[in-house]
Amino acid sequence: MTLINRCNLKSSPSSSNLSIPRLISLCKTLRNLEQIHTQIIRRGSEQEHYLITLFISALTSLPPSTTTISYASAVFDRVSRPNIYVYNALLKFHSQHSSLYHSVSVFLRMTRLNVVPDKYTFPVLVKSCCKSLALNLGRGIHGLTVKYGCDNDLYVGSSLVDFYGKCGEIKCAREVFDGMHERNEVSWTSMVVGYVNVGDIVEAKKVFDEMPKRTVFSWNIMISGFVRFGDLKSARKLLEEMPDKNVVSFTAMIDGYAKAGDMASARDLFEQCPDRDVVSWSALMLGYVQNGQPANAVKLFLEMQSWNVKPDEFILVNLMSACSQIGSLELAKRVDSYVNQQSSLNLQEPHVVAALVDMNAKCGNMGRATMLFEDMPKRDLISYCSMMQGLSIHGCGAQVVSLFYRMINEGHTPDGVAFTVILTACSRAGLVEEGCQLFDSMINEYSLVPSTDHYACMVDLLGRSGKLRLAYELLNSMPVEPHAGALGALLWACKLHGDVELGKEIASRLFELEPQNASNYVLLSDIYAATDRWLDVFVVRNEINERGIQKIPGCSWI
Template sequence: MWAFHTPQPTQPPSLFNPPRTPPKLPSSSLTLNPSISNSTPNHNQLIQSLCKQGDLKQAFKLLSREPNPSQRTYEVLILSCADQNSLSLAQSLHSHISENGFDQDPFLVTKLISMYAALDSLDDARKVFDKTRKRTIFVWNALFRALTLAGFGEEVLGLYRKMNRIGLPSDRFTYTYVLKACVASECMVSLLNKGKEIHAHILRHGLEGYVHIMTTLVDMYARFGCVAHASFVFEKMPVRNVVSWSAMMACYAKNGKPFEALELFREMMIETQDSAPNSVTMVSVLQACAALSALEQGKLVHAYILRRGLDSVLPVISALITMYARCGELELGQRIFDRMEKRDVVSWNSLISSYGLHGYGKKAMQIFQEMIHQGVSPSSITFVSVLGACSHAGLVEEGKKLFDSMRKEHGIHPSVEHYACMVDLLGRANRLEEAAKIIDEMRIEPGAKVWGSLLGSCRIHCNVELAERASHRLFQLEPHSAGNYVLLADIYAEAEMWDDVKRVRKLLETRSLQKVAGRSWIEVRRKMYSFVSVDEPNPQIELIQSLLIKLAAEMKEKGYSPQTKVVLYDLDESEKERILLGHSEKLAVAFGLINTKKGETIRITKNLRLCEDCHSFTKFISKFSNKEILVRDVNRFHHFQNGVCSCGDYW
């Protein structure tokens, strides 16, 4: 936290020390308005005109001849300094404003703070605030906004407490900024509690009618993954605009509820006929279609985007590329990318991650090199995408070189996400000791993503010792995540350590943790169907189950052997096989076989990693049904055709 500073006297800069004989301005540089051309010219309008023309230096020269600059003149000059990204002129102007006694003008103070924020000089913005004696709510809000945009959320909340202590009431903009401050840096539980406290203040002061405040609340809860809270706020909003609808859709799309996002989009189209969806809306809808592999619905959304003329908006195009790739149509995504007139780093990232998702690591690296060749600087996310692509393709040495080049060649310091990618890359290749060494030598604290990558790799290669080490840290970092306990139990089951399996399952029970149910989605004739790994109401469920029993029997005769080791219970083999036939992806595959036409591709999305038995089962189905089956699990795409999977059994 920073302290309030005592104002210090400043010397006027030489730029504003007029010479004894005022210089003559070139006749070509100004067009004087006759109405203000007199013996004692008022230069305010001329200065403002020069600023609008972009001639900031000439405006500053003229300012030295104006004895009484107006507030409006100073405002225009402040805006021009920010527009032209000139910190030196901004500081000189600030000194001139102080000399003329305008440094306590609350309006200009807010403009100065915003100017320094735009110039990435937050220290100067803080000094302006510190030296201001008549601090109105607008002055506080200006600093709140500047610090929030720069990611200093906790500092904003500290100032907010000070403001409350001196009794200055908040306005509707204050609440917007402090809510954004709760998610400006890391999304910690303490900041979520602060957000809830601010929510209570909003309700207590009767401000729930302001749509921008409630929309910010929705977004704040969404960032913390509190979908139920966000939905409650949204449902209670007396007025909604396109921004609030988009915020709720984004909340669903980014928090594992794509079905709800698409349903909300349909509801929006019915209720807001006078307010068309904007580009932000369409990005969220495309993300939902991508999450579900809803290709036909995605195509309808694409057609709507073309009708609305949103196909020139870069985030929308990038989302389209990702949507087609995640629906299994990589070529369509590539075609959209090829037609782009302008590409930013996000567009390149979308294409790189798309090829990585499909297991084409070398192609992803080729695109990465092409991006560099075209002068586009990679971002931190670029390296997450390309390292992930190397991991799925087993390109260990290439991935290590990329990781080393981040800092040396591109000035990007590895984050937790990059280390997690490296641990995953090495772990999948069964270089677990090397992966563990990377964790030990990290210069930053390994987070849950890093240890989770190690535990996942231990699951693939059944390394009990490292799994216990990783799970011990994960139980501390994520005490309420059932998935970590389930992974450890899987590893113990693979090693036939049944007492340890029971011990871990007991921990799940005593801590009241629920395992995430396996869920699979399939799109048939533009309608989405969902299956979970338990009995559920479905008009075709008996037909599906009988088909699976029949298929399993036929495939056993042709070499299929159920991999019952994935069942964590110490049961007899027949009971384990019955449980395996209830896995959600098998139910979805059978549903697809029943309801798709000859030659039609079956597209399935799974919320968890594809288990070994379902992988083997689907390979057999693709061979004997002459069907192409696409399954996207939480890690990557699997293209099943003629009894072969595109992953080469490496996933």
């Protein structure tokens, strides 16, 4: 039965137009709207601005898809002389569903046809610029608000404050904000968002404190602002003071505790959280994954299912990461088949496939990982990195290198992460020449600045292959102080190749950097022991005891 029949509304051309707005307001799906559209055409109402405005607005509230974009444009294009309402409805549609290009071309078309933009035109246009961080275009539009006399409007002002703040132009945001004739909670909140965005948490708090009226939005932005800059104490204080906390407020705080590694507090707050949604479950689960508690992440997933919360792709990616950490092939198989049963999810999403590839590779099912990777209709940088990483941990260095070049040939530009993966693979497989060439191309061809991790990879690569002096020179040529990882890699190499003198020097630098890390002392004592320097062994061991350093007992999974 169609919507028309269900509503028991006549569809004859003589019936009043009022029935169509009523029908449009009842539409929940694209299919419903298509039925109404048929009615509009049948009644010859395609030129009625009122109806078309309502129709495009209804399309705007549907979930985004390529079908709705072409549909909205097609409906609009049939109107011979659209008025400002129709234009504004289409602009709003584009600001939410499609690219800045669409919005701008609609705007240009309307001004060319002498349709004068009004105070409703600019907020949506500014929002489109904001989404793309199109600063110069936004500035131009700001100028046009003045030209068309809309700059004193509350909504235009608020959208500009938001726009400048999000683009990092905080001075411009403040200027617009200070010049506003009238402000409401949204204008104030946008100002707070701007300061949080540029990292000026002090000024953000000042504006927040000055706000005449705070909303749940403004409280939540301030809490997540403190969380973002690691000030958990202030965030928690605000959460306690907040009158009507919602799930977002709690989730921001849970996120903060999880990032700080305080999973006990995160869990505690999660228990107190009202109306927990999939985002709050996800925040806690990600915390468990990132803090090396994969078993708790899996347990939480099972708990979530008993609460009948539908997992989304973030939850499943977390579940797969947890599974990768556990490394159980049995669990991986179950999770793999579970994920594949989730028909509501887009399994072609690159990051979902990347997680599946990663999980299978880390749990020892390289066959399945390869199949998933090769079956992808389109491979992106992330999926390539997952596959290369998988091959790398299985020691297939040569395959990683050829995959890396295949990735480039497919038109992807390697980033810092991709180079970390490839350099690690070269190091593991002893591919010294390839590694050096790649490190060189990273700097000279791709203009990337190597991070301390990249240097650590190279030091490891050179060190393992016995080129200790080269590794040492590279270490000293680093523009920033090498971190413990790079020094530690060289110390290992010294042990491997029995270089006592270099080992001594590197160890002393490491002792300064991490005086309480027992493994550095043990490594140095091993280096001495290998060359029968037992007195030195004694001195180092003694130092461990004197400094009260706790040795972590060795353990094995085997």
